[in-house]
Amino acid sequence: MKAALFREHGGAEKILYEDYRDPTIGAGEALIRVRACALNQVDMLLLDGRFPPPEGLPHVNGCEVTGTVEATGAGVTGLARGQRVIIFPGFACGRCEYCLLGERTVCVRYGYLGAHKDGGYAELVQAPAANVLPLPEAIGFEAGAAVPLAMLTSWHALVAQAELRPGQTVLVQAAGSGVGSAAIQIARLCGARVITTVGSDDKVEFAKALGAEHVVNYRTQDFVEETKKWTGKRGVDVVVEHIGGDTFERSVYALTRLGKLVTIGSHDTHWGRLDLRHVYSKNLRILGTNLGSIVELKTVLDHVVRGQLRPVVDRAFPLKDARAAVQHVLDRKNKGKVLLVS
């Protein structure tokens, strides 16, 4: 098969489109012909070596995949050749203490498609059949590929972790990102009010169209000050944070008392300072979150079918142009998800 892989860490120039070994499948596994694969910030960490692929190089990125069933291994039922499917990207052992507790996203052997094994920047990808779900007819391959990581993570962060309620206020960092564009919509669906940040003025209207009430250009405005102004000095109930560093530290200052910060990524840096006085004196909660469950993915897909959530696709590149697609994301030109299609 053809794949867009990398043999060395670095920037987009390290992405090579070439022949690569076909994935093999064993019992309980499925081979999927990739129709669309979304790019993610975690792909960039894998590529530049900040999060080196655990299985080593060469490596194929790509954790959000839709496609059709090409073949299934022994013992697989319920999947037919040619069937339209979406892959749930998290793998859990099902046997450790946390899996048995029902908390599979913190499995001690947890892994991601496209991180702990080769992913969807390819014509074919292998996955456990248990992770392969039917893609509803009403959802196109491209829209579907924007759901399994970005929308699911934002859903779990706001609904399960932050327990967002109607009337609350939310600061969503980076409206132009996949998680940001999803989080704005999900917060609105919950009946909350949203303030968000963008890195360029051309994204302001985009963020408002998703449902943000107030949009801050973080390059020219202070988002903490703007949040305080927008909430009448109070601060927001919830922050969705996925940048790290200074953005993480300052996001805490944007919270009101009893506020919750949900950290769902570290796309600039893995490190962030915390002024503990704010945390204990205001009874703040700092919540980590990682993906979500298969049931939650089905719930999100139902909302997409009903038109209550809209996967936001910025642009689709042919698989052979993966290098240009990666550069597009690294340049932060995207409004929503960037895809590879084949």
Ligand SMILES: [Zn+2]
């Ligand atoms: Zn486990």
